[in-house]
Amino acid sequence: MALGTDYSGQDCSLAKALEVVGERWSLLLVRDAFLGVTRFSDFRRRLDISKAVLSQRLGSLVEAGVLERRMHGGHDAYVLTPSGEALWPAVHALMRWGDATTSTRGPRRLFRHVPCDADVDVFGRCPVCGTTPPAAELETRPGPGAGTDPPANPLSARLREPHRLLAPLRE
Amino acid sequence: MALGTDYSGQDCSLAKALEVVGERWSLLLVRDAFLGVTRFSDFRRRLDISKAVLSQRLGSLVEAGVLERRMHGGHDAYVLTPSGEALWPAVHALMRWGDATTSTRGPRRLFRHVPCDADVDVFGRCPVCGTTPPAAELETRPGPGAGTDPPANPLSARLREPHRLLAPLRE
């Protein structure tokens, strides 16, 4: 398999990243982890994928150090590690690109830098303090491009509401 | 297929992006297009994938408006569209994450903002002018984490040398 062996030197950084998060569904799982999803069944409810693939993906992300398993209120929970949280700029950039190419009414979701009370720009940067804040300092809410369709399930309805990134949906 | 139908509202921006660039190999093709690869056989030489998959991927990226076909010096060429170029922040972020998680000696590749003669930071931002420059204003060269292995082929050797992003390797 070329992806696993093509170490042709300095320009394989992207391949390295994709070895970890490039499998089908992985980045969507990471995104949901940022939004506060922690439970196996909640990840499944969101993505509607087979339990076998979900189990394998979560296992791979845990093994790669992107997620770790914890116990929340007597339940298994998958939460982002610091290394996983460092994926925020990439996830945000892809989301904004997705919005720019498919939404005529602007971003579907906005992110506010809580300490500065200002929305970050398309590059994820706070216009007040000038930094690119980590996910832990952001709150999300629906943007102008947000859909008007009813959410697919109560979980997605909850995730649509304004809330802090990384705050677990359930404890 | 869940990816194609899961429009659960405002938070499907990432899914939209991944519908376009989430197939296996697609982001690596986009990265190579940023580095100046334009030819079918050069893309293939770089990734060592089957021609059937390469043809299908390039076709999908053209149809999605990320790449367009042109004639360069009597040859077919695939070049990034403005929409494709807008993927730079995401590609750069993933590369830097790949470096951060797998390279102990820093980034494998550095990017210099040509007008300011300064390297962009981990967020892709120029410390001199404060902007996040587009790919067209950047030059790349090997970084401290660059491999010391001989490149896999002359093409990769060429791409390792300092050069402007988006400048076609061959005309």
Add this chain to the structure above:
DNA sequence: CGCCTTGGTCTGTTCAACAGACCAATCGAG
């Protein structure tokens, strides 16, 4: 001119995701 390169298309094989069944453990409501 002839050979090599280019840019594919096609087909059988192997690998990955899907669909659904099964199971053990835990939780929560009556």
Add this chain to the structure above:
DNA sequence: CTCGATTGGTCTGTTGAACAGACCAAGGCG
């Protein structure tokens, strides 16, 4: 306390995607 629902998986056969290699037409170059 009991029982049904929920949780978090594992397993297996089916379907879809990537791989490996063959074939072909057109163009470029020595």
